[in-house]
Amino acid sequence: MPVPAYSAAAVRAAEQPLLDAGRGESLMRTAAAGLATVCRRELRSARGRITGARIVVFAGPGSNGGDALLAAANLAHRGAHVTVSAPLGRLHAEGRRAARRAGALFLDSAADVETAAEATAAEAAGLAAEADLVLDGLLGTGARPRLDPPLSTLIHAWQAAARRRSVQQANTGQRSTSHGASQIVVAVDVPTGVDATTGECGDVHVRADVTVTFGARKAGLHLPGGAEVSGRIEYVDLGLDLHPSEDGGPPLDGWPSLEGQPSRESEAASGPEVWVVDDVDLRDWPRPGPHDHKYTRGVLGVIAGSRQFPGAGVLTSLAAVHAGVGMLRVQGAGTVQDAVVARAPEVVTTPGRVQAWTMGSGAPEPHDMMEFLSEAIGTGTPLVLDAGALALLPALLSVATSPLPSCTVLTPHAGELTELLTRIDDEAADLDRGDVESDPVRWARRAAGLTGAVVLLKGHRTLIAAPDGRLWAPTPGPPGLATAGSGDVLAGLVGAALATGLRPDPTDDPAGSAAALAALAVILHNRAGRFARSASGIVEAIAAELAEIEHVGPTGTGRGDTHAR
Template sequence: MDHGYTVAQIRAAEGAAMAVLGNDVLMQRAAAGLATAVLRRLRDGGAYGARVLLAVGSGNNGGDALFAGARLAGRGVAVSAWRTGSSVHEAGWAAFLAAGGRELDAAGALAQLPRQRLVVDGVAGIGSRPGLEPEVAAFAEACRTHAVPVVAVDLPSGLAPEPPFSDAPHFTAAVTVTFGAYKLCQLLEPARSSCGEVELVEIGLDLPEPTVSRWTIADLAAVWPVPGAGSDKYSRGVVGLDTGSVDYPGAAVLSAAGAVGSGAGMVRYLGPLPVAPRVLDRYPNVVVGQGRVQALVVGSGWGERKDTGVVTRAMTAGVPMVVDADALRHLPPRGGHAAVVLTPHAGELARLLGLQRAAVEADPLAAVRSAVARTGCTVLLKGATQYVATPAENRVWLAVPGPGWSAQAGSGDVLAGACGTLLAAGLAPYEAALGAASVQAVTAAANPGPLPPHALAERMVNVVREILQNSDGA
């Protein structure tokens, strides 16, 4: 599991470490890790004689880059540096020059850029405001234009380290070498894509409880329900689907695809009877009609449904359930409980909170926490980054990230069905939400391309098998 921290948490941890070790020790640890990461990426063409350009600001990030540059020069790398501000880290600059580093001005840095194997971005750190000065912004854009890879020091300069994110100019990194802990921008979209591959260098920080925790495939394997020799369809979990409508029958089929593909012991279809044949034509193992269930999925494809009391009745009964799509409009005021998983996208969450969609997208962490506080339910916010929060915990979890191919109509219906299966199998609500979102993402990553959501759902079984087999062999 990868953990992310706010700027305030990281600054406090750095301050405590500096009080014991001193700033020089932490900087040298960071510089050593940065130099190692750069050398690793120069390996293919050889490090000796390779040209590397440092863009350095006046703060500690610039110092990290300069000390790393001195180490690189000692390995035969041809290192030059552009001082982007009016000052520079003095000890780092002296070490860089003593090692044979060469200074460039702004014009020289632009002129020499096409000849560089890579650029090290040490302009700004977590204490800086988003955005870049025009001259630096032009250089960052030139790196993209000339396709020169950027290795960012701690985070790409100009990028906000935590929400709210903005469209301010910033570097786009192929690699970000971060120190001590992951910053939120390295885990959350849209900022995460600008960080490229993120490499964490330990420098000896004593960290508090994280603000966010991102699941890995190992976390997914650890919670996935595996039947034993004595299992039957009831012990594996029966999930009831009150999904779809005459106007939107596809939602019923897709939610069934998610439930079946994620391994339900039994799927009961409880939606409108005229839709049932569509579900059975695709999944003849689904049972139609009332009966025992361990979890419910409601709302997907309801449309303008008149009978919406199922939400309130199920919540009152305490049945674990997934409330998706149109059913989110019918939540009882403050009548929820943690075993209810709400699965809104940003627009639906904005409506639930009385906000503009842009406000949710700018600070999804705050929005998902507000939704939990308002409803008392577990909340899965769907999107490029998928957030899960629950009343029982202060932190927010992130699902395993997936590719953009899964951003298509119907994916949410599949996700709701899979989440219902995992709830019925007995997983905690936050685990069911994370498990469903993660397995869908991993399946999309394993099957890249424009596959429709029902096709991906049917490939979940292979992905789950591979995940569990690899986990057993680890």
């Protein structure tokens, strides 16, 4: 089952009762012990042992610094050489004591003269560039958005020194770390400079190899921006009471109503929360039960491809067949129907009932889609609208008497989403593709709010937004997916997932169910694309991936929880 990731505000609210009960210190000890476990594991795998490892700790004034210092004390007790840099001077008292007792060295951080502070930053940066492991405990969930000097200066100087080091190493073949490999950067809870809720990265921010996050996964670590700089996520459970709803959707309490754009204030209060969907979740891919027959298993209708370009229709259709629909009906151009039936004789071309439609991939003629589209909207049949069908959407929305079925999934890439928004959103008349690419969460949520459909925004890190603002973040796929026809395959998979996976009775949360199924389709697409060199290759790999996934266990999923020892 997908795992929930929360806003910083939600995590703080869940921590509060425990802090009020005087359990703050024990929470921090558990967090720090988990952090130390991860650091030891990293050091052992890089250099075989902890003794003699050079560790630089960047410690901020709050509990994030406290976690880092307690973990550093643990490492120092095991023979690591720990140096602490505290650019803001103030430090968590217990953390400082523990690190001192364990023999950590503290750089002079109380300098109140600007030049002295700069000299300290330069010294810390130089040491950090040569350390085996750097612990970023500057700021965590208590961070204000912008980094100013001395934090920005320090991070900037360290990263510049580390870059110089690696150029030097490339030229001389000499390694500066004691183990000869590159240094390991471990972020405490969240990389400093990354917004724990939205994933937004400031101009200066830490780039981690591993982020050890406590109590709850932070949404920003899984969203575009933060996800790119957090490295591997390790999770340390603190027993916080956060309640995702029973049916697999994140909690809706306090979520902004997304009639159009959420206000910045309400977004800040609740923040986007995310369901993280991983390879292991493919075990939830809909499969037939013992009493299913072809109609109850799920019939998908496809209108894709055109007389000039039948290939897209073939890819969309075959993807659905390989993903295991009860039956596939292909409508639209006869050329496409013939081409599909030639490859998959089980496909039917007669009109009839379907449980879901996929339309629009490969630019089918609008008139081939229009009639079925209007009928589906009238009957509330789940829809997957891709490429050519997205282009019809503004006209359709302006004349439709019923809203889009709540299980509708739109599958635009950034360009198509821009085009759609400029046509349906008065405030987005000047939107360009770059705007969407730089803030995909905002614009995917905006389009979902305006259309009432789930929006699956395709990209390196595909993102899914429900009309109420909830997000699903499937782990990203291989770069090889960027190939002609790959989107046609995905549209077929999303359609197959809706046709076979949506319960026929109305659920409490149809959009959430559709979004979760769409996320599984993204994961299946990613996995099938691992070794494929073309869209046809992706299609061919689908059935084998589904067969293999039954054997995928919880290991290797990136979800292993770290237990404090």
